Amino acid sequence: MTAFGKALTAVETGIPGLVLWELPVHGDSRGWFKENWQREKMTALGLADFGPVQNNISFNDAVGTTRGIHAEPWDKWVSVATGRIFGAWVDLREGPTFGAVFTAEIDPSRAIFVPRGVGNSYQTLEADTAYTYLVNDHWSPDAAYSFLNLRDETAAIAWPIPLDEVEISEKDKQHPRLADVTPIPPRRVLVVGAGGQLGRALRKEFAGEPHVEFASRAELDVTSSELPSARRWRDYGAIVNASAYTAVDLAETPAGRRDAWSANVAGPAALARIATENGITLVHVSSDYVFDGSADRAYREDDEISPLGVYGQTKAAGDAVVGTVPRHYIVRTSWVIGEGKNFVKTMAGLADRGVDPRVVDDQIGRLTFTDDIARGIRHLLTATPPYGTYNLTGSGDPASWADVARAVFAGVGHDAGRVTGTSTSEYFAAAAGPVAPRPGNSVLALEKIALTGFAPADWRESLRAYLADSRLTD
Template sequence: MILVPGGRGQLGHDLAALSPSVRPMSSAELDVTSVTAADLAGATAVINCAAYTAVDAAETDEARAFEVNAVGPGLLAEACASLGIPLIHVSTDYVFSGDGTQPYEPSDPVGPKSAYGRTKLEGERRVLEAGGWVVRTAWVYGVHGSNFVKTMAALESSRPSLSVVDDQLGSPTWSKHLAAGLLELASVLPDERLLHATNGGETTWFRFAQAIFEELGADPARVQPCTTADFPRPAPRPAYSVLSGAAWAAAGLRPLPHWRSALSDAFQAGVVAPRTGAAPLE
């Protein structure tokens, strides 16, 4: 049995859908900030999806973010180590500065610029110190829960046009493909403990939004580019979030498909519910 703390979100749903051996658990069922080995009885592995992901709120709530993103994974890693079972911990591109110009390798220097990134980086450190695996990913969306794809679909049906940031670069990642990769990792458990897993290729939020409009059958020209400075946020966003999959492939793991084909597959899988009786915007 593979226990998945934080398993009621989009990634946990996909993990459970892909394998009958997965048991997703909410924070009420398994609180990583107080977990002990007794809470993991019967598990053969743990994939940790529990996280404080409110990036902007973390700027003024860093103590709570630290509890969930750093203390929790550390306790989980210690409990797994005491039982001799593997832990795979999901992390983020926010551990990097975002100032890069080529895909980040797992070994590249880190330098988070946000509270969220700092707390996630400390969680990584504690998991790796206890012998677990860490998988960084980015720009995740899925059928379950709220995400960028669903937000763009909602805005497409309610606005004649919209502006989306075109100076942040990353790799949109369908949670189903990420879930499949994590399950493969759990079956292989390579020597390399720090890896990156995203869908292939790279794009900007603006071009991603245009692709979403294309999948909706809408005119992508209704999406206009803007800059990060046009929409200031409490937490700085990485300008460059592309993660290299070279170490993932070198570990014998299947590379995730290209982001654009993944988006088409996600629409076929119902990432956006079919519309019924909606009148097209003029």
């Protein structure tokens, strides 16, 4: 008998992501009505907006029809239109809950959300049972599936009707016991632009994790028309865009302008479309250059953008495109230091060669080391705070580029007084080529990301560690 008058309620099951739902059903002498899937109400109560693309119905005319235990690489919303089932779900994903079991009866007043990799099976308890399920991917022979035998002794499912008394397909009879099951791996993470400074830091951060893949620009052209078919994208849970055009002065030239718009806007736009169509989380790295630097305080994530030059304009445009992706993290950073040529190595080299540099002292910000950005990206993907933009720079007191240079000189054993401060306009007065405008204030507020549980490292401490690292001589 279908229960009427329930409140829409989510019930946790003990298997992560597997959620039982009590559904309001309204009935009278004519029959009944229910909202079997109501995106707005259900997502408000915590259900992931899983983006179903197909609705399937399995009609079962006899009591005891038994089907199972299949784990597919997609999510399901399981319910019944008529009749009643005994459902059994077994976690077949890699991880500590592998093998966990949950069972429940499902009638029209109940539904269950079955996450990717959780094995799904049922036994009908009434004749003429119509079992229905929404899925967020289409069946594919290239997808990774996993199966468990209905009689598995470890799962020990208490079937209401003994399996010896019901008809089971030959395929289901041949499925392995739990000890022989191939666990469903987590959805993959793809890092694009993996050959750059941030890409190399991400390689180090995720080293040894088989579900994380890396692709350089040469290995994956994100602006190619073949990008939609370059991967089976439904197997990916996140894309980290570590590629960018960062030659801020060269971007002011005709050729540089084209390259900057291609890398910083067309590339992210292509990734945004892939992410939106496949329910992927897109992580994109932004810049302090989206601001004009005129604020008298640290820039917050919701401050209006006002880029000064071509580079900043392309980064702002890329951010706007990525911001349309339902699942996105825009990581806004500044003054990035990583492996390869950078300001810190340049200053250390000048110090060792006896050169006393003039360094700009009217641009204020904080250094950000790529190791810290990579650590922050891992945190966002693991902790999954609300999607949106997060500032992520080094913490500590802001400083000028001249102050940073002095800290480098002192850190490598030289007199910090050898560094002379100068204004931006004076420094570039004799420049031979185009010079991009720089924001005077590049300080980004860090309160928002701190509230997620991430603690950015103090830039001075990171600098000391960097100067002691062998990368300084790369």
